[in-house]
Amino acid sequence: MPEPPSLIEIVCRPLEEVDVDDRYLAWFRDPDVVRFLESRDLERAEVIAFLNAGRGKQRFIDAICMSPSGLHIGNVKIDVNWKHSTADLSILIGDKAHWGKGIASMAVRLMTEKAFLRLGIRKLTAGIYAVNLGSLRCFERAGWRLDSIQRDHLLFEGRAVDRVVMSAFNSGAWVTGAPAQWAGSR
Numbered sequence: 001m002p003e004p005p006s007l008i009e010i011v012c013r014p015l016e017e018v019d020v021d022d023r024y025l026a027w028f029r030d031p032d033v034v035r036f037l038e039s040r041d042l043e044r045a046e047v048i049a050f051l052n053a054g055r056g057k058q059r060f061i062d063a064i065c066m067s068p069s070g071l072h073i074g075n076v077k078i079d080v081n082w083k084h085s086t087a088d089l090s091i092l093i094g095d096k097a098h099w100g101k102g103i104a105s106m107a108v109r110l111m112t113e114k115a116f117l118r119l120g121i122r123k124l125t126a127g128i129y130a131v132n133l134g135s136l137r138c139f140e141r142a143g144w145r146l147d148s149i150q151r152d153h154l155l156f157e158g159r160a161v162d163r164v165v166m167s168a169f170n171s172g173a174w175v176t177g178a179p180a181q182w183a184g185s186r
């Protein structure tokens, strides 16, 4: 009988200061990784400051780790706007050996679930360079849909390109947003 396919498993857990090591900083110096990102060449101190700004209140950053090894390969983050009960999600698989295996789609799904079920967020969005086809496909695979297109909104390699906004709606959303006591919980 043929062997069943080996399943890739990931775990997402809160990113900690100790995760910001040389390997982590190297992701932000890799031209392929930062090609469609706004951040690059980061110093440890600025990453730590960013990590701690609004942590567990407006900003939730999870480390994406392989299971069972625990190897940290990327991050998925949401920045919440509690007034509107919305959040903006961004994703990064820094370890390129793990690209193209469906891992980012899985991580987007997990963070979507966390935002909807645990934080009560009403709507999630992600702004993507129209030329970042891998990212667009990853959100589509995670069940997100096209929300809107901001024409020629971003400058990329010497030309203006569209910013595609993908979104996901929480069908069971709280009309008035998450209860205050959930805002600080993880």
Ligand SMILES: CC(C)(COP(=O)(O)OP(=O)(O)OC[C@H]1O[C@@H](n2cnc3c(N)ncnc32)[C@H](O)[C@@H]1OP(=O)(O)O)[C@@H](O)C(=O)NCCC(=O)NCCS
Pocket (backbone or CB within 6 Å): 032, 033, 034, 036, 037, 090, 091, 092, 093, 094, 098, 099, 100, 101, 102, 103, 104, 105, 106, 126, 127, 128, 129, 132, 133, 134, 135, 137, 138, 141
């Ligand atoms: C974009 C990124 C998150 C995708 O991660 P990933 O784990 O490779 O994504 P997935 O495997 O879940 O899904 C990618 C999908 O896009 C496809 N894809 C990847 N590169 C592609 C390309 N250049 N053109 C077309 N499709 C592409 C893959 O084949 C896959 O689709 P499929 O499963 O239907 O074959 C990862 O490449 C990354 O972190 N890049 C650097 C940071 C970045 O750009 N982040 C996004 C900012 S919005």
